[in-house]
Amino acid sequence: MSNAWWPWAVLVLLGAYHGVNPGMGWLFAVARGLQEKRRQAVLSSLLPIALGHEAAIVVVVVAVSLTEQFVEPYLVRLIAALVLVSFGVFKLAKPRSHPSGFGMRVGFGGLAGWSFLMSTAHGAGLMLAPVLLGLPIAAAYHSLSEISLTAAAAATLHVAAMLLVMGAVAVIVYERVGLRILRRGWFNLDLGWSFVLIGSGAITLFTA
């Protein structure tokens, strides 16, 4: 499985999904643009949001790669599966858990911090764990730096996809579509997401 292409494709797709999700950042970018009445405020919000998201992903990527080095592969899968399922169940029980203490007036650091916490609370990074297990991180490691390189590439590819989609949606909503779309197009992604988390946990478990 070391040359598999599917994990990279899934990373991109998940990135696009996070980019489309209003709760992950584009809506905040649009709100800041509307509050300051200039497009530049939309655009300048995208980078800190993407960085925060990247940080949330990197935490999981590093955790997975390190665990893989020291723990038997089946145990890694077991741990990942358990974490995914329990987090999915938690999201079902408390779907509206989110970081507190934030408001509309946040700077670069605040926006990145918000995005980090929001992505973590969403389980954005966790969802990548099974995908990472399909990457040649553990199978072909020779040194820590090589692992980090693959891990960084994985996280960056995911976030690049997210940034691209998020930026496109933010600008289109800000410039053309308007806020009306929120009332029609904001599906309850959270419910489905909880089941995806639980489902991918189960798959991870049974492919262990």
Place this chain on the structure above:
Amino acid sequence: MKKEMQMATTLLRPDQTFYPSPKLASEAPVETLAYMVTFDPTAKTPDRLVTLDVDPKSPNFGNEAGHVELPNLGDELHHFGWNACSSALCPYAPHPHIERRYLLVPGLRSSRIYVFDTKADRTKPKLVHTISAEEIASRAGYSRPHTIHCGPDGIYVSALGAPDGDAPGGIFIIDHDNFSVKGRWELDRGPQQLAYDFWWHLGYDTAITSEWGTPKMVENGVNPEILLAGGYGHKLHIWDLPKRRHKQEIDLGPEQQMVLELRPAHDPTKAYGFVGVVTSLKDLSSSIWVWHLDGSTYKAEKVIEIPAEPAAEDELPPLLKGFKAVPPLVSDINLSLDDRWLYVSAWGTGEFLQYDVSDPFKPKKTGSVHLGGIVRKAAHPKSGPLNGGPQMVEVSRDGKRIYLTNSLYASWDVQFYPEGIKSWVTLINAKPNGGLSLDDGFFTEFQQRTHQVHLEGGDASSDSYCYP
């Protein structure tokens, strides 16, 4: 009481009563149902949550559609609010699939908060949970819950004071999923002690609170000694909303007694709002002030003054005889969703006023109607002479209809209207370019005292917005 709440979640779209901006909300469909609380000033019958048929096409237009009685006596229902509203769409704490479904109804005397589910039978909401005074006291250290606002991250409630009836009053948070009291909101209250109303500028992360008096200062009626000494509230407080810290105090001057309803601009890009002052010790006038952000601090200035009206001593209640005048006693104010029209209730003189506040610093009086009043006792086309006066104001989202009730607070009602208030609810129509007219078809009297009205789906005082 057993909790019978259900997880209030919409599956596909957000709750369709949530609107991202006040502009979009003003295009909402016309309301067909209104909720109104009524109370028994003698505490002999249970207070009620009443539903009113406000569908102009209905044969029952303007009349009661149903009611629910509370399980206790003497709660004195006052203000109330929704579990969730348009602020659920705010980008930093979004939860768009929560339902606007539960009404939280505080008893201002009992300190209980009743939670009603409006979904199963909209005309007869079902009592599903009661938050006890003890829970509020032990978890938040507060008592006498007053204003409810659905915030982006929870339900915010102001309280007049501490459980012993003294200061400080403040704000506490209720979880919008399970209605447990999460605790006191303020991390640093600075010099703030007195409390009454609160609201916010979500676009500026700023909360504003106002001052009335502690429970001990208000529950036995207005105390003339405290009043003449300037002892009731006369300040505004500015807070950092997410950091929950006091930032600034604005003193309107000790002669400005009782700083009550706060109406910030609905547009979150605007940092100004209106607040009413009940009475001035100088001449018994009432006033409206504008607070506004100037650089990095807030300032306030008086923009409307409503004078007292001279009256013969024998026409006045004992409290006012010495003054030989009727004070306007501005109690409630309200601002239309387009931030253009300000409505002002002068409960003493029985006048209801409309101002064009397109320029908030230069309001233009555009309309006035008279109903009741201490001396005037103005009639409605469907009634004889009325007492009480315009008090709680609610404005429909499209700004065309204004709902008015006439009772203030039991122990104050009797000081200004000692003959006993006969309570009513009525509709006033706002003309598109300014001006008011009484609605001949909608004037309904109630045995109990009428207080706040809220409209199905939201109104001009129920929702706040993160987008312009």
